[in-house]
Amino acid sequence: MSRDTAIRTQGLTKYFGRFEAVSDLSLDVREGDVYGFLGANGSGKTTTVRMLLGLVLATSGEIEVLGRPMPRSGREVLPHVGSMIEGPAAYAHLSGRANLTLFDAMAPRSRRTGRKDRVEETLDRVGLGGVDERPVKNYSLGMRQRLGLAAALLRKPRLLVLDEPTNGLDPQGIRDIRALLLELNADGTTVFVSSHLLAEIEQLCTRVGVLDRGRMVVQEELAVLRAPTGRILLGTPDPDAAIAQLDRLGRSVEQHDGRRLAVRAADAAELNAELVRAGIGVDELSVERRSLEDVVLAATSAGNDTFARPPRAVQDAS
Amino acid sequence: MIRVELSKLLRSRRTWTTIALIDALPTLVGVLLAVTDLGPRPGEGPAFLSAVLTDGTLFPLAALAIVLPLFLPIAVSVTAGEAIAGEAAAGTLRYVLVRPVGRLRLLVAKLVAAMAFVVLTVLVVAATAYVVGVALLGDQSVQVVGSTSVSGTSLSTPELVGRTFLALGYAMLCMLGVAAIALFLSTVASSSLGAALGTMSIFVGSSLLLTLDASEAIRDYLPTRYWLAFVDLFRDPILWRDLQAGVILQVAYVAVFFAAAWANFATKDVTD
Amino acid sequence: MTSLRRWCVVAVVAAVVVAAPLLPRLVPASASDVTAAELLSRVQASGDQAYSGYVETDGAVQLAVGDDFSDLAELFGDRLRLRVWWQDEDAWRVNRLLLSGEEDLVHDGERTTSYDYERARAVTSRDPDIRLPRTSDLVPPSMGRITTDGADADEVSRLPARRIAGVSAPGLRLEPASGQTTIDHVDLWADEETGLALRVEVYAGSSAPVLTTVFEEFSAAGPEPDQVADTWSGQVERDFDDTVDLADAANQYAPFRVPRRVAGLERRTAGTGAVGVYGTGVTRLIAVPLREGDADDLRESLLGSPAAVATDTGTLLAVGPVSVFLTSEGFSYVLAGTVTDETLLRAAEDIVAGVRLRGRFE
Ligand SMILES: Nc1ncnc2c1ncn2[C@@H]1O[C@H](COP(=O)(O)OP(=O)(O)OP(=O)(O)O)[C@@H](O)[C@H]1O
Ligand SMILES: [Mg+2]
Numbered sequence: 046m047s048r049d050t051a052i053r054t055q056g057l058t059k060y061f062g063r064f065e066a067v068s069d070l071s072l073d074v075r076e077g078d079v080y081g082f083l084g085a086n087g088s089g090k091t092t093t094v095r096m097l098l099g100l101v102l103a104t105s106g107e108i109e110v111l112g113r114p115m116p117r118s119g120r121e122v123l124p125h126v127g128s129m130i131e132g133p134a135a136y137a138h139l140s141g142r143a144n145l146t147l148f149d150a151m152a153p154r155s156r157r158t159g160r161k162d163r164v165e166e167t168l169d170r171v172g173l174g175g176v177d178e179r180p181v182k183n184y185s186l187g188m189r190q191r192l193g194l195a196a197a198l199l200r201k202p203r204l205l206v207l208d209e210p211t212n213g214l215d216p217q218g219i220r221d222i223r224a225l226l227l228e229l230n231a232d233g234t235t236v237f238v239s240s241h242l243l244a245e246i247e248q249l250c251t252r253v254g255v256l257d258r259g260r261m262v263v264q265e266e267l268a269v270l271r272a273p274t275g276r277i278l279l280g281t282p283d284p285d286a287a288i289a290q291l292d293r294l295g296r297s298v299e300q301h302d303g304r305r306l307a308v309r310a311a312d313a314a315e316l317n318a319e320l321v322r323a324g325i326g327v328d329e330l331s332v333e334r335r336s337l338e339d340v341v342l343a344a345t346s347a348g349n350d351t352f353a354r355p356p357r358a359v360q361d362a363s
Numbered sequence: 364m365i366r367v368e369l370s371k372l373l374r375s376r377r378t379w380t381t382i383a384l385i386d387a388l389p390t391l392v393g394v395l396l397a398v399t400d401l402g403p404r405p406g407e408g409p410a411f412l413s414a415v416l417t418d419g420t421l422f423p424l425a426a427l428a429i430v431l432p433l434f435l436p437i438a439v440s441v442t443a444g445e446a447i448a449g450e451a452a453a454g455t456l457r458y459v460l461v462r463p464v465g466r467l468r469l470l471v472a473k474l475v476a477a478m479a480f481v482v483l484t485v486l487v488v489a490a491t492a493y494v495v496g497v498a499l500l501g502d503q504s505v506q507v508v509g510s511t512s513v514s515g516t517s518l519s520t521p522e523l524v525g526r527t528f529l530a531l532g533y534a535m536l537c538m539l540g541v542a543a544i545a546l547f548l549s550t551v552a553s554s555s556l557g558a559a560l561g562t563m564s565i566f567v568g569s570s571l572l573l574t575l576d577a578s579e580a581i582r583d584y585l586p587t588r589y590w591l592a593f594v595d596l597f598r599d600p601i602l603w604r605d606l607q608a609g610v611i612l613q614v615a616y617v618a619v620f621f622a623a624a625w626a627n628f629a630t631k632d633v634t635d
Numbered sequence: 636m637t638s639l640r641r642w643c644v645v646a647v648v649a650a651v652v653v654a655a656p657l658l659p660r661l662v663p664a665s666a667s668d669v670t671a672a673e674l675l676s677r678v679q680a681s682g683d684q685a686y687s688g689y690v691e692t693d694g695a696v697q698l699a700v701g702d703d704f705s706d707l708a709e710l711f712g713d714r715l716r717l718r719v720w721w722q723d724e725d726a727w728r729v730n731r732l733l734l735s736g737e738e739d740l741v742h743d744g745e746r747t748t749s750y751d752y753e754r755a756r757a758v759t760s761r762d763p764d765i766r767l768p769r770t771s772d773l774v775p776p777s778m779g780r781i782t783t784d785g786a787d788a789d790e791v792s793r794l795p796a797r798r799i800a801g802v803s804a805p806g807l808r809l810e811p812a813s814g815q816t817t818i819d820h821v822d823l824w825a826d827e828e829t830g831l832a833l834r835v836e837v838y839a840g841s842s843a844p845v846l847t848t849v850f851e852e853f854s855a856a857g858p859e860p861d862q863v864a865d866t867w868s869g870q871v872e873r874d875f876d877d878t879v880d881l882a883d884a885a886n887q888y889a890p891f892r893v894p895r896r897v898a899g900l901e902r903r904t905a906g907t908g909a910v911g912v913y914g915t916g917v918t919r920l921i922a923v924p925l926r927e928g929d930a931d932d933l934r935e936s937l938l939g940s941p942a943a944v945a946t947d948t949g950t951l952l953a954v955g956p957v958s959v960f961l962t963s964e965g966f967s968y969v970l971a972g973t974v975t976d977e978t979l980l981r982a983a984e985d986i987v988a989g990v991r992l993r994g995r996f997e
Contacts, residue, residue: 061632098461100633123463130461134454138375150367151462196458405753410735413753417870428735510870513737514730515750515757517868583656591734598730598737602718604689604852615652622648626641 048075049112051204051235052097057106059092059259066092068259070106074237074252076203079230081246081267082239083341084256090239091131093256094208098128111204124152127202129210133193137182141173141192144181148196163199171195172221186213194222204235211245223249247337257345271334277310280329281320290323307333364464368476381442382484385434386491389426393492397499410594415500418510420520422496423489423527424597430488431534431590435481436541436566437559442480443545444558446473447628451635452554466629470546474621477542481535489531514599526601530593533606537590540613541566543620544586550628553635583608586616664796667805667827672788674807677830678779679786683723684829685857688800690717692773692848696955699943701936703881703929707767711846711957719774720858728863729771740771741863747879748865757867760876763883765910767921775823775848779832782821783809785915797824799833800853811917815898815978817956818917829855837917839956839973882923886910889924891966894989897922898974898981907993913972913982920972920979922986930967937961949983951976962987 052074059067067089074080084090095101097108099116108115113122135144145164149155168174171191181192190213197205205226211219226249230236240246246253253270255263263270276299281287284304291298291308296316300307310316313330320327372378392412396402402413409428411421447469450456459469510518518526544565548558569585572578582588589609595602696711698704709715716732730739736752742762750757771777783791786809794806804824811818822844823835833853836844867873878884889909895902900913900920911922925933934950937943937959943952949962958979959971968986970979 095457095632095634098457099463100457100460102630102632119463120465123461126461128458128461130457132454134458136371136455137453143374147367147371148458148462151364151459151464153463153465405751406733406735408735413736414755417755511752511755511868513752514739515737515752515867515871517870584653594735595732598718598732602689602732619645619649619652622645626638626645629641630638 048077050074050109051076051078051111052080052237053109054093054097055107057093057096057108058104059089059096059101060104066259067096067103070256070259070261071264072254072261073264074235076235077230077233078252079226079236079250080238081250081253082237082256083241083243083246083253083337084239085241085345088256088345089259090241090256091208092259094128094130094206094237094239097206098123098126098130100130120153124154124200125203126206127197127200127204128206128208129193129197130206130208132209132212133189133196135181135189135192135196138180140178140180141176141184141188141195142168142178144192145195145199149199152200167195167199170198170225187215187218190214190218194225198229202234204237205229206237208239209241210238211240211242219245243337243341253337255341255344262344263340267337270337270340274333274335275309275311276307276333277313277316278305278307278329278331278333279316279320279327280305282326282328286323287320287325290320290325294319305329364468364472365475368472369479372476372480378442378480378483381438382487385430385438385484386488388434389422389429389488389492390495392429393422393426393495393499397495410591411597414511415496417501419496419499419501420493420510420523422500423492424530424593425496426488426492427485427530427534427593428591431537432570432587435484435534435538437563438484439477439481439538439541440545440559440562440566441555443473443477443542444549444552444560444562445555446470446477446546447549448552448558449549449555451633454635456635457633460633467625470550470621470624470628473549474539474542474546477546478535478539481538481542485531485535485538489527512599513594513597516599518597518599526596530596533593533596533609534590536610536613540586540616540620543617543624547620547624547627550624550631584612586612588612659801660798662798664798664803667796667803669793669805669827671791671793671807674793674805674825674827674830675783675786675788675791675809677827678783678807678823678825678832679830681776681825681830681832682780684776684831685722685855686776686829686831687720687854687856687858687862688718688850689852690719690774690848691715691851692717692846694846695843696845696957698954698957698959699936699940699952700959701933703932704767706769710768710770710773715770715773717770717774719771720862721774721776722857722860722863726858726863727771728858729774731770738770740769741865742771743863743865750867750871754872755870756872756874758874758876760879760883763879763886764904764906765882765886765908765912765921767880767882769880773848775832775835775850778835778837778846778848779823779825782818782823782835782837782917783807787812794822794824797834799824800850802826802833802853804833809917813918815900815914815974816916816918817953817958817973817975821917826853826855831855837956845955882910882921885923885925890992891924892991892993893922894985897985897989898978900974900978900982909993911986914974917973920970920974920982922968922970922982924990925961925967925969927967930961930969933969934961934963946980948980948987951980966990 052072054070054072057070082090096103099119110122111125149160171194173191211222226236250267252266254261288298297309298306299309313332317327317330402416411425415422415425510523512518545558545562548561552558566587569587572585589605592605592609595605692715694711698708700708718730721727725744728741730737739750741748745762746759748757748759790809790812792808794808796803796805805827806824809821817839819838819840821837823832825832834849837846839845886908891909892907893911897913903912909924913920937950937952940952948964949960952959953976956973958976960979960983962968962983970983
């Protein structure tokens with residue numbers, strides 16, 4: 046753990062009135078990570094992101110971003126942080142270019158020289174380089190999303206904090222964004238992405254944190270979460286023979302579902318060789334890993350936003 | 364940030380539409396006066412309007428007296444009421460704050476922008492009115508030296524110009540008070556319409572209270588109390604009493620409401 | 636800084652700006668040992684003391700007397716803002732400030748010029764023997780002189796000093812001995828040295844004054860000479876009028892002569908006019924003959940008020956301290972004053988009985 050921390054929180058808690066939106070949260074994001082922040086609707090992801098950026102004040106707890114306390118050091122920290130919070134926003138009557146120029150000019154100590162180049166370069170990065178001067182109110186959802194990302198990238202941040210960055214994008218767009226984020230990460234940018242799309246996180250992130258009703262339930266390297274379970278999944282045209290042979294070999298078949306078998310074994314190649322030697326064909330073979338979905342569903346309770354009515358007291362019908 | 368706010372203000376089409384609309388009323392009044400040659404009856408109608416039929420150079424003041432009680436403050440309430448609530452509703456507030464733009468700095472920039480709007484509007488109204496007044500109004504056949512003060516003495520042209528600019532400045536200050544109230548409400552209300560309506564109800568209510576004897580005790584604290592005191596600049600000698608009180612009152616309003624805006628906004632949760 | 640601390644700052648700022656204007660009122664007035672009689676005589680003799688200032692008046696007498704007398708109704712029923720420059724009885728200027736203009740009176744020797752900004756007109760007339768009240772009568776020094784006119788030392792007592800427009804002013808209460816007036820008492824505070832009244836409050840029974848006039852700004856320095864001179868700009872239309880107001884016109888042209896005494900009150904003016912002003916101080920009434928048309932208009936206005944009473948001899952309307960009676964038999968005379976109804980009715984009888992034709996009918 047020699048890398049510096051990009052985001053660290055301790056005992057972060059936020060009450061909205063008497064409602065506890067985030068509870069005793071301890072985040073730990075290191076520089077160079079692509080951190081996936083997972084959680085069901087209403088679990089407190091956006092609230093956490095807002096607290097990291099100083100938009101919402103924590104009720105208690107400490108936040109450190111890029112090694113400095115937040116929100117106290119916002120002036121020094123935030124210029125190095127690019128962010129997108131709950132969807133993009135821009136001045137609707139101005140063009141995307143004008144919007145970026147304004148956002149660039151707002152930052153403290155922003156210099157006028159090179160502003161135009163910065164804007165054009167960023168537009169190119171998100172694939173809006175060729176956009177005309179139409180006002181943002183005429184943009185499509187995807188264009189707005191890209192513009193929002195451009196605003197986040199404008200100042201070449203060391204840390205990107207993105208709340209659901211792919212909302213509303215088509216598959217191609219999602220792939221573009223993913224590629225862009227990975228490219229930025231390769232150049233040394235730490236990326237913090239919140240999402241409830243497990244598949245997206247799975248493809249992008251190196252570390253994940255899972256939030257459930259404002260509490261952190263899992264925080265681990267993705268590789269660890271997805272370590273092999275010690276079982277091998279195989280498919281065979283002759284399952285009965287295979288089961289008999291495996292029994293003979295002293296291997297336990299833990300699941301049997303038609304022509305698919307789950308076998309406790311460490312080495313897939315060895316298992317394959319044993320079966321083939323016994324004249325049993327194998328047409329599918331893979332090491333079983335836990336999916337992120339399993340991890341998340343195992344760790345979390347029912348949806349945070351589903352306010353189901355509590356079961357009614359049983360009526361005594363006599 | 365101030366520069367950004369100003370550029371946003373100047374680039375917004377709404378700014379110019381509003382100014383054009385405000386400007387339209389005194390211009391229309393000027394044209395109608397010129398066509399019909401019918402001044403208001405004494406004691407009725409805004410200040411100076413009866414005088415412009417003989418002296419067109421007074422029309423900027425008459426125009427000011429026309430827009431100051433209602434039109435201008437409404438426009439200022441709408442513009443300044445939008446300051447924070449409008450950005451919040453558009454979602455841009457959070458992106459502005461994480462630039463980062465300090466919250467106090469944002470408030471200052473918003474107030475300056477509102478002030479710029481006021482200055483721009485007042486100058487446009489005064490300039491148009493001057494052109495209308497000189498071209499259409501006044502009795503061109505009588506080449507008089509200077510104008511007449513409200514007290515009946517003559518005012519030289521430099522005196523008139525100087526006092527006119529003082530009057531414009533005074534009106535701008537009064538509108539700054541409105542802007543400060545609107546800015547505060549804008550940090551409280553979740554919609555800019557709410558902030559604008561709140562501000563309007565404050566100055567409409569204040570104007571109403573001024574007409575009641577029962578409100579004697581609080582009269583001198585009402586925001587609209589001295590709005591029309593700019594007329595006193597044209598008495599001879601100038602009656603500074605109400606003007607001074609008006610300046611102090613407006614400065615106090617700006618101080619209190621700006622402080623309140625800051626107190627409310629500095630640690631407000633931005634969740635829109 | 637926490638939110639609470641910031642709001643405390645705001646509260647402190649607000650408290651300071653609210654309280655600041657009230658601070659000057661806390662400065663106490665210095666006590667004075669001038670006697671009531673001495674103060675009274677100084678007030679009565681203050682006519683030629685120079686001063687200038689800004690005056691606010693507040694009248695609560697709502698006279699329903701129609702258009703001909705609307706100026707008069709405003710004088711006693713409205714708030715007036717006046718600027719005054721007073722050199723002496725012969726040279727003064729009183730500007731009535733309006734939201735959209737001014738109505739000014741400039742007095743210069745024997746002549747008074749009244750100027751109206753919105754009409755862009757200045758009308759000059761010579762000083763009449765008799766006229767209706769005008770704004771210059773409402774400034775505190777004039778009001779002080781008018782109300783204490785003819786008062787005796789045993790009618791006045793001292794009131795504690797008050798600070799008015801920055802001046803510490805000993806107070807005087809006048810309780811008229813005459814049973815004929817509707818005025819209960821008059822409180823005034825005057826500059827001790829010059830006797831210029833700075834604040835005058837007229838009470839008619841109730842605890843709130845029916846008329847208050849007070850300096851909000853006061854300077855014992857007189858005006859610059861050109862302040863009270865004729866300085867109208869070239870755009871102002873100049874005019875000359877033989878009569879100042881309706882009373883003056885009637886006095887000069889109506890072919891009557893009023894009696895010397897009515898209801899036991901002496902006529903104040905010598906001469907043989909058709910208009911009479913009777914009484915002294917706050918026991919005062921005026922009788923003015925009206926033309927038939929004007930009398931009908933006035934009668935209609937008076938009867939429009941629910942307080943009006945029609946008697947066999949005319950129409951009576953008492954509003955606060957002021958009673959108005961319009962005769963209906965013989966000549967149409969309107970009598971008005973701060974006297975009791977009984978006095979006014981008696982005066983009306985005396986007028987009707989005592990009026991003589993003059994001029995060539997004499
Ligand atoms: N301003 C607020 N006042 C009161 N409650 C709030 C406020 N903002 C958020 N909440 C509550 O806090 C909880 C967490 O909200 P948050 O927006 O952080 O969820 P989220 O994880 O971002 O959800 P989603 O995935 O739907 O965006 C929700 O139950 C929400 O109702
Ligand atoms: Mg969210």
